[in-house]
Amino acid sequence: METIEFDVIVIGGGIMGSCAAYESAKRGLRTLLLEQFDFLHHRGSSHGESRTIRATYPEEYYAKMVLAAEPLWREAEAEIGYSVFFKNRQLDMGPADNKALQAVVSCCRNTSIPVRVLDPEQVREDFGGRFRLPDGWVGVVTEHGGVIKPTKAVSMFQALAVKHGATLRDHVEVNGLERDSRTGGVSVTAKGGEKFLGKRCVVTVGAWARRLVETVTDGRVVLPIQAVETNVSYWKIRTGHEEEFTAGSGFPSFASYDFPYVYGTPSIEFPGLIKVGWHGGREIEPERRTFAPLEGSLSLLKQWIEGRFGDRVDSSAPVMSQSCLYSMTPDEDYVIDFLGGEFGKDVVIAGGFSGHGFKMGPLVGRILVDLLRSGSSSGPHDLDPFRMDRFKENCKGNGKDFDHQVNVKL
């Protein structure tokens, strides 16, 4: 039987792999996307009903990436004919002396993102009394917020990849990747014994990255990417107040700094419910998930909801929760780099998206294909913070002047 040789084989069909497959196929490259489970499964990081859009980062390199990603989301939406990216305001809040929040404000100013810093009374007025901030807190308001529909977005990029000629295969668990001495390309092997030949390869396997990369490089590359099981909780808005929490009525996506770091989105996916989550979780192996709620976080969330929303949201218990995986690096920065060694510049890896990568998916897809095509990627993005070698230089990765946002200890 003839073996098809692809120009690009993408391993992992979450948002990053699906965007890379779309970008690759759109450029006319023969593209194969391989996924170990069902497409659109719920065992990784890219499923569910909502992801926050925000350009409010303490690091300028992320703010620039968020801005650069938006036109790419719009291009894909225009091509498919429906929407997955819904913009709204973003409200960040926290103690005025919180270093990360202060860095967010400086970062907005340095990147020309219009930003307003409000005191608690101004926040109350601006949001029609819907948020109550304690004394000494500030609200940071920008127009670059909103919600992306994750499962719908992954499905969109997969459909567009197919439209541009990509081949998509699920239930193919890759467990081998090597140089093919005959073709000079790469040979990808699946657990079932199937082999796929490609000129180049993208590895976007989320929380499975450490294991797969260690295996295929014979231990040469050990990435400190840790799977963390987290939870998204939905809370009941009390009768009569439902409309106040909808995007249509101007309710923003939001994040609350300090401990606990809490985030949420307007009431969109489940009428009458609002998503309020804790940016944290428990370290696990991806195969040993419990899918159970993070009980320890509930009292923190309850307190936060009562403080910010008063009695307009029932804080006694979430009515529903969904389990999800973060793939954390020690500095919460991504890994986007060549695998090197025998693979040289023919294999790129993108992982460790640390609970905040979704909004940049199409840009990451473009960067990965740029890297494979020309060895570099130009644009407003800076890939230096995402080098794998930073962990050799310092096991904690990039130094930061502020606390981490994701918490794995309660």
Ligand SMILES: Cc1cc2nc3c(=O)[nH]c(=O)nc-3n(C[C@H](O)[C@H](O)[C@H](O)COP(=O)(O)OP(=O)(O)OC[C@H]3O[C@@H](n4cnc5c(N)ncnc54)[C@H](O)[C@@H]3O)c2cc1C
């Ligand atoms: C609860 C939660 C809330 C979040 N909120 C936000 C947010 O508000 N804003 C934001 O921007 N980001 C957010 N994120 C982060 C964002 O969702 C992730 O950064 C992003 O989904 C990561 O995508 P990925 O493609 O790297 O990983 P994944 O989606 O996990 O995809 C990796 C894929 O690779 C497959 N795979 C693994 N190993 C193999 C193998 N050996 N062979 C074949 N396939 C394999 C997996 O099955 C999986 O489908 C959130 C994440 C979670 C969990």
